[in-house]
Amino acid sequence: MHRLRPGLQPAAAIAGRHRGPEPDLGLARSALAADRGCSKQRPGFLTFCSRASGPCVTALLADRALAARRCALPFRCCPRRVCSSQRTAPDVLRQPDAVRARSSVSFVMSSVLSAGLRRSLLLSTSLLSLPLAAVAFSAASLSSAPASAQTASNLSTIVVEPTRPRAKPRVRATTSSPQRGPVIRDAAVSPPPSAPSSAPISASATTLPGSAAVARSLGTSDSASLITDIPGGAVWGAGGVSSLPALNGVGADRVQVAINSMLISPACPNEMNPPLSFVNPQMIASMRAYLGVAPVSVGGDYIGGKIDVTTAPPQFATGPSLLTTTTVSGFYRSNGNAYGVDARATIANQDTSVTYTGGWARSGNYKAGNGMTVKSTLWEVQNHAVSISRQSAGNLFTLQVGGQFIPYQGYVNQYMDMVENRSMFVNGRYDGVFDWGKLETSAFYHRIRHTMGFIAPDKVSNMPMDTRGTDLGYNIKASVIASDHDLIRIGNETHAYRLDDWWDPVPGSGMMMSPNTFININDGRRTRLGTFVEWERHWNREWTTLFGLRNDVVWMGTGNVQGYSSMYAADAARFNGRDRDRTDVNFDGSALIRYEPNAISQFELGFARKTRSPNLYERYTWSNTAMAMKMIGWFGDGNGYVGNVDLNPEKAHTVSFTAAWHDPAQKLWEVRVTPYYSYVQDYIDVNRCFVAGSSTCNAANLTKTNAFVFLQFANHDAELYGVNLDGRLTAWDNSAYGRGVLRGQFAYVHGQRTDGINLYHVMPVNAKLGLDHELGGWVNGIELQLVGAKTQVSQVHNETKTSAYALLNLRTGYRWENVRLDVGVDNVFDKFYYLPLGGADLVDFRAASMMGGSSPIWGYGVPGIGRSFNTRLTVSF
Structure with missing residues (x-):
């Protein structure tokens, strides 16, 4: 062996x-x-x-x-x-992508692509299927062609x-470098045999290692916030552990997230349980973000990007002795009085490994920079997973089971809170290495039971809303070495999602919320079957090409619905009388051309067509009444939403160019810049709704500019363009002063519909500058976060503007052999600011309502968190 x-x-x-x-x-x-x-x-x-x-x-x-x-x-x-x-x-x-990953610094796009170029891009990406089909047909003959020599x-x-044989087979635990956090190192511990991922790596993709998750977990328990360390990455504000990731100006369902190849669909009309909420930051071994020109083998049914999250791989003993490792970590954050614990434990022999990972955390309401308590920001969460892995002769089998429990999570930008979320999953994976290449397969089952309500005293009422969602799927990918220069990837996947969404009646509420159960989604069905073929060729040392073609068929449907009472009957009858079954046949394509003229530079030009079909809530929510519409929407803007059965899939045609420079060893300095442009046909946005005789979707709703409004999902053409830049520089590296690394990132994006309406929740220009320092056991860091004013806001959403701000964060830590202590201060100067993607504050600013009680006042954003003193203690043994 x-x-x-x-x-x-x-x-x-x-x-x-x-x-x-x-x-x-x-x-x-x-x-x-x-x-x-x-x-x-x-x-x-x-x-x-x-x-x-x-x-x-x-x-x-x-x-x-x-x-x-x-x-x-x-x-x-x-x-x-x-x-x-x-x-x-x-x-x-x-080698692993982390070795080739580029860190970086910044750049701004100065002109908008012309309409003629937009049409050319649309034509070129739409016609990708023609040459790609020929490529797929002729790829089988490549293995017989003679290969010319290359220079490495x-x-x-x-x-x-x-x-x-090892003289000392006993495991010894140590701690790692400053950025990496505590890990187990020993000659008797080896990772399982594995090959690189079957998915190719685009030059614009970025991989964050588990060390980044460990470092960020000092100040947050929200795994989605990791994406902000990637140029072009941002998060839409939601619950304390349930932010929605965004890439290059688009977020939520337009960014697909896979956790160990498992796809999880939010089972909530407010998307309170997004995929990244099911894994704690300390459970993450790596997070890889693919942007708009990702190869087709990465996945389908998204237009913004793909985030692949992997938890820690299994460890195996290399000798006859049993391997046991344990890491326990506890943290405390002063703002919100947040605290929790994370743990990981492994027991393994040479071919079998059993690992537990998980954690528990809770927080109260946090305070903004001016000392104001931001209501409905409390939360509690626990995630757990146990995996058993077995390796044999180049094969690795892993079976993982786990679950989540959230007893409560407040939402300051929603009318409802999460009052319970339970989930369980089973995920099986197989990786096999053969003479012809590599085979990767996975199959998963995930079930969610979710309830919304009100968490007192910040929200006081009674209106239970329940959902039950089930995800079931498989994924098969094969990487076939066709010749010394050619690699063929083929794959197939299925993702089946089932959803029921109902609201039990509230006794004594009259016809508004009784006497019947409100059926929001009845037996919602969304099944996707995807197939792809991809050809990667290394022509010589300098030139590499990648072409791929993908087809995804999406079947959707739902059953009949009903309202609480007869006041909902007209809407329900209109919906039930329609043909609601839909089939979308989607085609994607990608083409990448990479040029590496020497050991210090790389250039990549990419084209892609990506397609996403609507989700169940975009297509099948049906009621035009004010109360029901306000319960729908993951935008956090206080507006009400209703679905549209006739929505078309959105199709993004994207071009990007990445230029990267680095020292020959890729250890001292790196710079990468990526400008991009995307034209989206049938972008799923919204219109102000109008229904004759309606008290909500009326004429006044069409013209309001300083109030919450009612919207219906609708297709519009749109375009997005921008630039991402990042870099790093080793400023010094010697025994006297340790090692200091300067790092930075910059992102700018603009999104607008072709009718002149700005897209909602587009992050303003932003940057990060940091200095990381190591000296012996000491680790130190300083980071400056800069965010520009958000002045380009969506007119149809009545989105509010936010001011520019700057935040300073500090951290330091010391590691002993088995113990590490980290201390940090976020928002050192206790700056008060509004989150540009935080949405509307629906809790802290309210006025008396004409129907009794109170209602939120339009125009107030969600304040960001103020100064927080954070500490974490980690022990490994």
Whole structure:
């Protein structure tokens, strides 16, 4: 059995697994000698084949003698036409994306693309299917074509070494570098054999490691907030652990989120339970964000981007001793009196690993910078997961079960609160490495039971609203090495979602909320079947292309509905009398061209067509009454919403260009800039509703500018353009002063419908500047967050403007062998500001209502959190 050094790719495993006796190490030296010509060009390269029929694999080693010792694998000398410095098996043999990820700094787009260019983009992305179909048809013949030699460029070390007996098999826990947080390190601990993801990496994609989640968890328990560390990333304000992620100006359902390949649909008319709320920040091992030109193999049914979240991979013992590791972490934040605990524990032998991850946290209402308590911002949450994994001869099987319980979560920008959320899931995954490439499969089941109500004393009333949602699906992806230069990816997935949404009657409320049960969504059904094919080719050292074609068919339907009483009868009859079944046949395409002229630069041009079908609430909510409409919507703006059965899928045609520069080792400095433009056909926005004789959707509703309004989902064409920039620079690195790294990011986006109406919830220009410092056991950081004024607001939503602001955050920490203490201060100067994507404050500013009680006053945004002193203690053993 051979193990892979942590962090390195299992190149030999892909070429073929060891099935015979150990080879003569003299053959390894012969291989080195056979490639003497190439080694003069690239010293330290070694070529070997694990099997006569397998592809060549390249290993880069600093020491020739070490190379010969580590080449203890079945191999033969590759044909002389294949140079030892060749980059083979293009994507499957690459290093983890974190090694190639670019950090960065900023840039602003100065002009708007012309209408002619928009039409050209629309035509080019729509016609992607024609050449891509030809590509898919002819790809099978690639394996027989002779491959020309390439010269390796910027390849990281690939080392495969046999397992050796350990003198001290006992596990020893230590802590990691400042940014990485506590981890377990020991020679007897090894990650399971695995190959790189079957999904290719676009130059505009960004990967955040688990260390980033650990660092940010000092100040928040909201996993979605991690996305703000990515250029172009933002969050829509919601509950304390349930923000909605946004990328490049679009958010909510337009950004697809997968957790260990599992897709979770929000089971709530306010989307109070988005996918990222089901995983705590400390449970996250990595978060990868793909933006608008993501390859088709990444997924379908989104137009804004895809966020892939993975929890920590299983650990296995490398010797006969049993491996046990435990990490426990507790935190406290002064603002909101928030506190909680996170834990991770593993017990494993050489082929089986059992791991628990989870945590519990709670917080009260937080205070804004002026000392004002922001009501309905309290919350409590717990997430738990147990996984069992087994590895065998290049195969990894994992079965994970878990669940969530939220007893309460306040929403300052919604009329309702979450008063209970329970979920459970089962998720099975298989990763297999074969001579021909890699196979990844997964299947999942997720069930949510959700209830909305009012949390006293900030909201006092009685109106239960219940939902039950079920997600069921599978995903199959295969990465096939067609030749030394070509990789073919094919895949298929299904995601079936079922939803019931009902509101029980309230005794004594009259016809408004009794005597019947209000059926909002009855047996809502949304099933998607997706298939894709993708071809990646490395033409030579400089040029790489990627073409893909995808088809997703979405079937939707729902049953008959009813209201509380006869006052809802007309709307219900109108809806029930319609044909509500819909089938959307969607086609996506992507094309990426990458040019790497040297070891310090990379350029990538990308085109993509992405399609998203409406969700169940956009299509099937039906009542035009004021009370029912105000219960619908995840926008946090105080407006009321109603669905539209006749909505078309939205289709985004996007072009982007990424330029990146870095030092040859990608350790000292990096800069990346990505301008982009997207034209969206049938963007699902809203119109002011009008229904003859209605008291809500009336003529006055069409013209209001300083009040909450009533809206119906509708298709409009829109365009978005902007630029993302990020970078980092190692300012110093020596024994006397430690290591200091400057980092920065910048984002600008503008979104507008073609009729001149601004898109809702588009983040204003923003930037982050930071300095991270390490010295011995000390870790320190300072960060400045800058956000511009939000002046471009949606006229149809009556969105409110917000002022610019700047926040200063500090952190420091010290680590011992098994213990780490972190301390930080967020919003050091206790700045008062309004969240640009926070929506409307519906709780703190209210006036007497004509119907009794009180109602929110339009025009007040949600204040951001004031100064908070945070601390976290982590113990590993």
